[in-house]
Amino acid sequence: MEKLYGKVSIKILGARDILPLDITTSDPYCLIQTKDLNDIPTSPVFKTEVIYKTLNPVWKEEEFIFDIYGTNIVHILMYDEDKISKDDFAGLVRVNLDEYRNKGLRDIWIPLEGKNPKKPSKKKRGDIHLQINFSSFLSLSHYLNFDNHKIIKDLSKQLITDDFAKALMFYFSNSKACNLIDIIRDITSLEIENTVDPNVLFRTDSLSTKIIVATFKSIGYNFLREALTPLIRSMIENDVKLEVDTNKVSEAQSQQNSTQLTFYCSSFITAIKASMDQLPNEIKVICNLLYELILKKFSSENTSIKAVGGFLFLRFINPAIFSPEAFGLISDAPNPNVRRTLTLVSKVLQNISNQVTVTKEKDLLSFNPFITERFADLSNIIKQISTEVIDMPQQQFDFPLLQIEPITLMRHIDCIISSINDKKSFYSNNTSIEFNNEIITRAKLIQAQLKQQSKIQTKK
Template sequence: MCNLKLCECCIVQQPLPLRSKSVKGSKDVAVGSYFCMVVLDWEYQARTQTKAQASAPFWGEKFTFSNFPSSLKTLMVVIYQNERTFTGGSKEVPVGKVSISVDTLAKTESFTQWCSIEDMKSNNFINGSLRLELQYSHEVVRPTEDYTELVNCLSYPDVLRCLNVMIPPKQRERTAKHMLKIYRARGEADRLVSSLCQIEIASTDNPNILFRGNSLATKAVDQYTKLVAMAYLHQVLTPIITQIYNCTESCEVDPTRLNNNQTQMAENWKRLLGFTEQLQKDAEGHFQEEENIRYTVIAGVFFLRFIVPAILNPKLFNMMPGHPSDTVGRTLMLVAKTIQNLSNLVLFGAKEPYMNPMNVFIESNLEAMKNVIDRLCWTRENEELSPPPVIDEGIEMAMLYRVLVNIGRGLVNYQEENKGEDIEPLLVALGEIKNLMFHG
């Protein structure tokens, strides 16, 4: 199996040559509009959005390609420009290309580099560079039954405690995704997450930092929340995020950014409060019918790691097609700051004094926020969950196996240093799969 992930492409080092043949005096927005096509072995696979009137466009789009043959040789990104024609129409003209050999990618798990752009015809380099972030993996996928014992090990507390420690920080999100997809396909994702949460709670002395770190349990909770709550997120946030995207006026309230223009600040505060109040009402109204630490723990999972990131980056959560403008981005930042403080049940203070006027809103909504969190904690008996998505268990198991094999020496050392814990079943399962790879 071959995976290629085009994480990001943007042109900022040198402007692309504007080659448009627009009619004199025309203000057609297609002039200077660029997009990229992703090509694998001369077959077009994906297209970015078009960025209008840009000589240094930023796309920031991600694509994942799976199940391509091992014969794949070349990844190419072709940059196109919408050109204005003399007849009043437009045409898509290739400006240049960047080609990456799969052999180059195979030498490293990730590839991040500014790549010179070649002319499509002459292969000479032109005035511009393209930044690519690529991840590549080539997996040997065994029959799912070959991974049975490995998957069974993930239900053992000793194994989960070990993985929570031994999985490198940069690999924890990826590992959590593989584990959750495997268990989700079996209808047991909640059991896996529950086991990881119990380990996280038992190993944490300060409850205020529960699920706010970079542990495997925290990453699993993040991924599980996205699996089960994405529909809720879209229902609650998309309407207000759309309003903010469509608003061309600023909500800036930092006086250092407004030259102390009090009239403008008053108008901006009115708009910002309007957006924030609407978001709070939407979140509370979606639900129909202890101690503060209880609220901050749930808030840390649901709001700080799910709602707030979605407000800051709606495109990442598939709520909006493109990245926000600078003005919209700043509005989203201010709304997110407010929701974060409200979910933490704390007021703004000396760190950001310009936000202190928002404390009136926070104080008046503290009980409403607790009410939302209470209802998030409700469980319904016999509630039917949506059916699990179609998941290729074999691929997920193969990728999880590779993550664990890469830390094999560390697992052995962990077993030797922690005699009271038994991860021998995991080591045996990994060894059996390795034997099958070589002799099966």
């Protein structure tokens, strides 16, 4: 069963006939917090304003918003403030939010109880007045999936941020009502269909590119570590400096360094090929998807292989080579000498994966025979992973390495809603009034939730 995610707004409006804990009156305030069924807190403790000298307090602007996932119980504890000693307990209520899902705004009075629910309180502690409104996020799946992800496709040219792409990646891989492969297919199809020259595919930042790159980085660490780290560590330990720029080293030194650099390029190709069994099936499925979409558009197997290979190296493998610390492959950044060598290696590998020779960088022109000679090696690797039949239907991939805690998923859902709300002028004329209203309402809830941090209870 799909877990229900959403936000609940609880307004504490007042109370009546509460216990007089200061002789004939009280100075009541409330603490409010959500907990799961095991009594484990799922939110901070928030505190209302203290209302002085009354048994029938009325609160204003005391709205609290909580993230809801699975089953949550709201605990509201009322205390009488005591400026000299410990505050006195006045009563509590436990609200099971499952009872209020999708029921709109509910205005209710609930009797205050003692601390032990198994022992009914003999004291009449009064009642608390609440308004509860639960907003489910299940409908978000419906809107985002509708008409082959039309909303996201409409926004794909306006929302090209890493945060939005990452949020979509986690949302679509953690929701049974959605599918990450499907969203990648639909927005990538749009990009490919709008591309005339296959040589520029995936060269500019796009939402589809960012989602795929975020996915590769999130699930491909073991492959990168296995394929690249031993060579990179060896180069760092030996302080490998292989400059080929003749403005910086002699012609003879450049030629000697070029020979060694060719050796390292070959070593990386060998290591990458040997580590292909570590490449996650999900990455292979995405490569296969790209291959098939490009083949459908341009009717050329070689064009598909070049495009997929160029993408894989430009966006995933080569960045890990010249910036291994950013991918967590090593702890500290390489020194400038090794960084320069790794950068040169990545440039040569990129030309091989693109199946093009060097034309602009004169100091790399001497690598063209080697580059041409290795076209087939990388082409075969890319063809293998792009056409391999994975023994599992694509729709069944659940991306286990992308599964996250519900509270983290809620942050990504907030990012999606806020991002769409910021761009509503680009889609509002093409979507339903219901969707527009939901996005606006939820965005307001998110903003209100951020502002309530000032109400977090600090220990007395």
